[in-house]
Structure formats: structure tokens, C-alpha cells
Amino acid sequence: MTSILLLSGPNLNLLGTREPAIYGTATLDDHVEHATSAAASFGATLHHLQSNHEGVLIEAIHAARGVDDAIIMNAGAFTHTSWAIHDALSAFEGVIVEVHLSNPAAREPFRHTSVLAPVAHGSIAGFGALSYVLGVQAVANLLGITQAP
Numbered sequence: 001m002t003s004i005l006l007l008s009g010p011n012l013n014l015l016g017t018r019e020p021a022i023y024g025t026a027t028l029d030d031h032v033e034h035a036t037s038a039a040a041s042f043g044a045t046l047h048h049l050q051s052n053h054e055g056v057l058i059e060a061i062h063a064a065r066g067v068d069d070a071i072i073m074n075a076g077a078f079t080h081t082s083w084a085i086h087d088a089l090s091a092f093e094g095v096i097v098e099v100h101l102s103n104p105a106a107r108e109p110f111r112h113t114s115v116l117a118p119v120a121h122g123s124i125a126g127f128g129a130l131s132y133v134l135g136v137q138a139v140a141n142l143l144g145i146t147q148a149p
């Protein structure tokens with residue numbers, strides 16, 4: 001069965017109460033639930049890890065090698081800074097999709113660069129909760145899954 005790892009970076013555990021005007025009022029659990037349902041509709045399983053620690057995220061990417069078919073990652077602010085996560089993703093042989101709730105390109109200049117985008121198959125940003133569902137659809141498409149079993 002197709003297995004997808006959803007990774008959430010720093011501060012995303014605060015979703016629901018964190019800057020709701022930017023990130024909305026849905027919690028991280030809500031987003032994970034939507035992504036899990038979307039994955040199930042393609043016959044895939046999805047498991048999720050959130051961490052505020054760069055090394056924990058890197059070790060999760062290492063553990064996904066040879067195990068998961070795809071990684072969907074919202075790395076939070078590590079998106080803009082972490083060459084270490086960039087390198088870890090480079091060593092993952094499966095599909096990689098970057099997702100963001102907000103549209104970083106329309107925000108402060110420091111958010112305009114993603115150091116992870118060059119090692120992702122693609123990036124989805126600015127669609128709120130829909131970004132996660134679109135991320136799962138992108139994975140299914142890239143893996144050649146066209147319908148549920």
C-alpha cells in the first residue's frame with residue numbers, strides 16, 4: 001500500500017490559535033485529518049509527525065527512506081533557512097511535495113526564498129487547508145495513482 005509521510009515543522013502545533021488571520025482557525029489535527037482522508041480516497045495511508053526541532057525532522061526524513069513512497073512537508077520557518085533539511089530531502093528517493101497554508105511569496109521578504117523547493121517535485125502554497133489536500137492529490141498524481149482501489 002502507498003505510504004505517505006506528512007511532516008510538520010516548528011510552531012505548526014499552535015495552529016488554531018497562532019495568528020489566525022494568516023493561518024486560519026483550523027488546528028493541525030484538522031489538517032492531518034483532511035490529508036488522511038484524501039490519502040485514503042487514493043488507497044494510500046498517511047502518517048504524521050510534527051516537531052519544533054530540526055534534528056527530529058531530519059531523522060524522520062532518514063527513517064522514511066525505503067519505507068515511505070512520498071513526503072509532504074510543511075517545514076514552517078525551516079523552509080527558509082534549513083540547508084540540513086534540504087540535504088536530508090535530497091537523500092530521499094521518493095516523491096517530495098512542499099506545502100504551506102499561507103503564500104510566503106506574498107509576505108515578508110525573508111519568506112520569499114524556500115531552500116527546500118529545489119529538492120521538492122513541487123510546492124503548493126496559499127490555499128489554507130486545501131494546500132494539504134492538494135498536496136496529497138499531487139503525490140497521487142506523481143505516483144501514477146489515478147483512482148481508489
Ligand code: DQA
Nearest residue numbers: 074076077100101102104111
Ligand atoms: C508556513 C509559512 C512559513 O513562512 C512560516 O514560517 C510558517 C508557516 C505556512 O504554512 O504558511 O510557520 O510554512
